[in-house]
Amino acid sequence: MITSVEVVELLKVASTYDSRKPSEKLRDAWLEAGTLARWTFDEASSAIRQHYATCTEWIMPGHVTALILAKRHQARPSTPSARPVREVLDDRNPDEVISTEAQRAAFLAEIRAAIATKGRELEADAVDTRRADPTDDGDACLDERCPWCGASVGSRCTSRGRPLRFRSCHPARAEAKTERLSRA
Numbered sequence: 001m002i003t004s005v006e007v008v009e010l011l012k013v014a015s016t017y018d019s020r021k022p023s024e025k026l027r028d029a030w031l032e033a034g035t036l037a038r039w040t041f042d043e044a045s046s047a048i049r050q051h052y053a054t055c056t057e058w059i060m061p062g063h064v065t066a067l068i069l070a071k072r073h074q075a076r077p078s079t080p081s082a083r084p085v086r087e088v089l090d091d092r093n094p095d096e097v098i099s100t101e102a103q104r105a106a107f108l109a110e111i112r113a114a115i116a117t118k119g120r121e122l123e124a125d126a127v128d129t130r131r132a133d134p135t136d137d138g139d140a141c142l143d144e145r146c147p148w149c150g151a152s153v154g155s156r157c158t159s160r161g162r163p164l165r166f167r168s169c170h171p172a173r174a175e176a177k178t179e180r181l182s183r184a
């Protein structure tokens with residue numbers, strides 16, 4: 001993990017190329033980036049040298065992170081392309097996942113999609129585990145509006161916005177139907 005003192009040293013290295021004036025603001029910005037992206041001093045220092053060896057652009061923390069990650073990636077054994085995607089994803093370096101805003105957004109989208117999928121699975125489970133209430137008369141009352149929950153004709157009864165799990169209609173709906181039939 002990079003320290004404040006090391007960041008000051010890094011900015012000195014950078015200033016030998018670009019004559020930047022070190023400031024507390026600059027130091028703090030670089031420290032924050034370096035901490036987030038888990039730079040080590042040696043990696044960051046050689047990244048700055050590497051950057052100015054090949055590039056005229058004013059160096060920013062993002063350049064340092066990109067160069068460090070590229071180097072770490074090269075150092076790792078190559079990944080056979082035949083590996084299942086899931087396995088490759090599970091083994092991604094967390095540093096890489098957050099190295100750019102775009103990657104961070106992609107990573108979050110992936111998590112959200114996984115959560116949404118899980119939610120649908122749980123909902124499907126809830127339907128599968130539905131046990132018939134012995135007093136349930138199935139869908140026999142669907143042609144009556146439910147006086148209890150307000151479910152309209154043809155719709156299953158709901159509780160707090162979700163379909164009932166163990167029966168399709170509230171008992172009050174069956175009573176309402178019986179009453180209607182007896183009046184007819």
Ligand SMILES: [Zn+2]
Nearest residue numbers: 146149157170
């Ligand atoms: Zn109801």
